[in-house]
Amino acid sequence: MKKIPFFNYPHIFKENEAEYSRALVETCSRGAYIMQQDLRDFEENIKRMLGVKYAIGTADGTMAILAGLVAAGVGPGDEVILPSHTFVATAAAVKHSGATPVLADCKADHTIDAESVKRLLTSKTKCILPVQLNGRTTDMDAICAVAEEHGLVIVEDSCQALGSKFKGVFAGTFGMAGAFSFYPSKTLGCFGDGGAVITNDDKVADYIYKFRDHGRGADGDVTLFGFNARLDNVQAAVLNVKLKYYQAAVEKRRSLAARYEERLKDQKNVLRPPGPDSDSRHYDIFQNYEVEANDRDKLREYLSARGVSTIIQWGGKLIHQFRELRLRHDSRYAEEMSRKYLLLPMNTSLSLDDIDYIADVINDFYK
Numbered sequence: 001m002k003k004i005p006f007f008n009y010p011h012i013f014k015e016n017e018a019e020y021s022r023a024l025v026e027t028c029s030r031g032a033y034i035m036q037q038d039l040r041d042f043e044e045n046i047k048r049m050l051g052v053k054y055a056i057g058t059a060d061g062t063m064a065i066l067a068g069l070v071a072a073g074v075g076p077g078d079e080v081i082l083p084s085h086t087f088v089a090t091a092a093a094v095k096h097s098g099a100t101p102v103l104a105d106c107k108a109d110h111t112i113d114a115e116s117v118k119r120l121l122t123s124k125t126k127c128i129l130p131v132q133l134n135g136r137t138t139d140m141d142a143i144c145a146v147a148e149e150h151g152l153v154i155v156e157d158s159c160q161a162l163g164s165k166f167k168g169v170f171a172g173t174f175g176m177a178g179a180f181s182f183y184p185s186k187t188l189g190c191f192g193d194g195g196a197v198i199t200n201d202d203k204v205a206d207y208i209y210k211f212r213d214h215g216r217g218a219d220g221d222v223t224l225f226g227f228n229a230r231l232d233n234v235q236a237a238v239l240n241v242k243l244k245y246y247q248a249a250v251e252k253r254r255s256l257a258a259r260y261e262e263r264l265k266d267q268k269n270v271l272r273p274p275g276p277d278s279d280s281r282h283y284d285i286f287q288n289y290e291v292e293a294n295d296r297d298k299l300r301e302y303l304s305a306r307g308v309s310t311i312i313q314w315g316g317k318l319i320h321q322f323r324e325l326r327l328r329h330d331s332r333y334a335e336e337m338s339r340k341y342l343l344l345p346m347n348t349s350l351s352l353d354d355i356d357y358i359a360d361v362i363n364d365f366y367k
């Protein structure tokens with residue numbers, strides 16, 4: 001029997017221990033902790049990678065979303081439409097901007113449904129906040145069409161989608177701002193919390209630079225109330241190392257996803273995410289491998305008893321299912337899905353043999 005943990009936290013350090021150690025010792029020896037060269041280098045690296053004018057490191061992904069929203073002019077009295085199948089942090093960022101989160105349904109690929117967005121529009125709708133979930137950029141033609149027709153701003157929660165593309169355009173670059181997270185289990189994970197916002201807009205960028213650093217500009221003058229929401233320089237140094245191997249890591253994930261697809265394609269009890277080569281418009285980076293499984297909870301136990309751990313994202317609840325938050329929603333597909341959705345192991349420590357083992361256990365379960 002194999003033992004396959006859902007995520008292997010020590011692995012993200014061990015996979016390149018020597019280079020990380022060197023970067024940490026070097027950075028700390030310089031005493032370079034806050035807003036130093038490694039952060040500037042990292043921001044430059046992200047700018048170049050995504051072809052954008054600005055990349056601004058932040059303390060975490062949640063702060064990146066909040067900064068993007070506020071800088072894009074979202075605030076009290078506004079409604080922001082986001083999917084109900086996302087981390088509660090997406091909705092929390094909206095709430096903390098002063099606006100009201102409104103929750104849209106998802107489609108079979110588990111990303112936001114533009115038809116549902118249309119049903120939720122009111123005179124207060126100001127912004128669409130699509131979540132590029134599980135490493136897939138949603139059909140942004142559909143989202144941008146709604147935004148254009150109704151004069152709405154787009155801010156992207158691309159926390160799970162660094163390097164993912166729709167029709168050759170990177171996640172995070174479709175609207176006024178895009179947010180990324182470098183939480184350890186994310187595709188580009190650091191050794192703690194981290195995030196970034198990208199934008200092509202000079203004013204939005206200027207606002208975010210200040211927002212993350214107590215409202216201070218380069219000259220020290222304070223022109224707005226900000227936060228302490230900077231990306232640590234030491235984490236930036238770690239991320240600069242990790243970025244060198246990022247494309248290879250994404251390719252590994254795509255090959256693991258292709259193997260799941262190959263081994264599970266005849267399994268009628270498991271709806272799989274679109275395969276890596278199934279639609280030329282999408283370039284997915286497989287932050288997660290999220291299926292819909294019949295008899296999900298029994299399947300989970302069966303997998304667990306055979307050494308395979310799985311996770312139900314967000315603890316198994318859509319945001320509107322946290323009743324105390326009292327959020328307006330439209331979630332027909334998501335409701336159905338919420339009884340079936342399951343994350344199978346997906347990370348760079350896995351081998352194709354591991355995937356074969358997991359798929360065999362799943363196929364055995366349904367026999």
Ligand SMILES: *Cc1c(COP(=O)(O)O)cnc(C)c1O
Nearest residue numbers: 060061062087089159160181183
């Ligand atoms: C991880 C994540 C966030 C929040 O990122 P943090 O860095 O943990 O604050 C927001 N939205 C989604 C979809 C995420 O996966």
